[in-house]
Amino acid sequence: MHVHYVWDGSADPVASLRAQSRAETVVEAVQNARRQLRAGVTTVRDVGSTDDVAITVGAAIREGQIPGPRTFASGRTIIITGGHDPFWGIESDGVDAVRSAVRTLRSRGADLIKVSATGGVYGQAVGEDPGASELSFEELDAVVDEAHRFDLQVAAHAVGTEGIRNAVEAGVDTVEHGNLMDDETLSLLIEKDVAYDPTVFIYRDIARSDSIPGYAAENARSVYERHAEVFARAVENDARIVAGSDAGSPNLPHPGLHRARVHGRVRTGSRGRTRGHDVQRGRPAGPPRPRRRRGGDAGGRRRLLAGPTRRYRCGRLAVARRERRRGVPFAARMLSRMTRGKPSARFGRGRFSLLVSFAREVRSPRIERGASRSTVGCSTRLS
Secondary structure, three states: OOEOOOOOOOOOHHHHHHHOOHHHHHHHHHHHHHHHHHOOOOEEEEOOOHHHHHHHHHHHHHOOOOOOOEEEEOOOEEEOOOOOOHHHEEEOOOHHHHHHHHHHHHHHOOOEEEEEOEOOOOOOOOOOOOOOEOOOHHHHHHHHHHHHHOOOEEEEEEOOHHHHHHHHHHOOOEEEEOOOOOHHHHHHHHHOOOEEEOOHHHHHHHHHOOOOOHHHHHHHHHHHHHHHHHHHHHHHOOOOEOOOOOEOOOOOOOOOOOOOOOOOOOOOOOOOOOOOEOOOOOOEOOOOOOOOOOOOOOOOOOOOOOOOOOEEEEEEEEEEOOOOEOOEOHHHHHHHHHHOOOOEEEEOOHHHOEEEEEEEEEEEEEEHHHEEEEEEEEEEEEO
16 A cells, blocks of 8 residues: 555665656556556555656556556655655645645546655655654645545655654544654554554665665664564554555565565454454464475475476475485486486477476585485476
C-alpha cells in the first residue's frame, strides 16, 4: 500500500529519475506496474510520482489499456518550499496555497492526497532532516478539510514526532512511516482509527547499506531503532496496520514485498482477533525459518529443481560424504551415469529437452559444522 512506480529501486533512484526523459519515466512506471501484478500484488497505493504519472498509469490500468494492479495514486505531493521530495512536490506555503494544491490534484484525477508533514531520510542531500516538522498543523488541517470535502483520503509522510502528532490531530487517514512516534501520539492514532503504514524494511535496509548515498544511510541510522520499537508497540496495542513496502526506493525494486517481509504478528487493515500472517506469503508469521542446507541427506539423495526461467545455473551442489567407490562422490557418479561419461548429454526431444553438463568436482574440506563435504559444479539448460 505504499509504492512509487516512477522509481526504479536502484541504489539512487532520484538520480535515475533525473536522468530520464518524461517518456522514459512513463515506460518505467508501466513496467513497474506490470511487475507488481506478475508478483501477485492486486492493489497498490502510489504515493508520489513526477508529473502525476502514476495517476495516468492507474487510469490506463482501470480502462484495460495496460496490465497492472488496481492502483490508487496521489500524483504529486503537497510540500513546503524546499520540503521533502521536491522533485515530485507541489510547493505550497500557507493555508490558501495548500487548499489550491488539493484542488489542482483533484482536477488531475488523484485518488488520494499525499502530504509531507516532516522531512525524510532520502530525497535530497541538503535540507533533509527526518525529524523536522514541515507543513504546519494549520496547513495540514486545511488539506484534510479540503480533501475530505471532495471525498479524498489524505496520506501523511511523517517521520518526526511533532509532525506525526500534527498529522494525526489534523485527521489524516493514514500515517506513512511514523518512525519517531511517541506513545501519546500512538494512543491518539488508535483512538482516531488512523491506519499506520510503517514500511519498516526500507529503513532497516538503507541504514545497513553501503551502496546508497551517505546522507541517507546516516539519516536512516538515526531513526531505525526507534522505528522498530514504534512498530512493535503499534502491533501490541492493536493499531490498524497496512502492508506497505515503499517499492522503488533505494535497493528495493518492484514488487518490493518479496523482500519487505515482516516477521511478527501483523494485521493488514481490519480489526479483530485474527492471528498475524506473513504479509508476503499469507501464512502464520513467526521467526525466520532456517534455510535448508544445499547438501544431501544421509543417503546422498538430492533433487535438482528447475526454476521458471528458460536458462538457469544450479551452481555448486553440496553433497554429504558417504561411502565412495574409487574415491568418487555419489553426485559425481550420478551425473556421470546420466551423461554416460560424456561432458554433456541431452534428455527428451523438441523444445522441452534438457541439457545436462558435467562440470568438475571441487573438494571443500570444511563446510558448516566442520563436516567434510564434496561439491560438484553443474549446469543445466532448458532448450
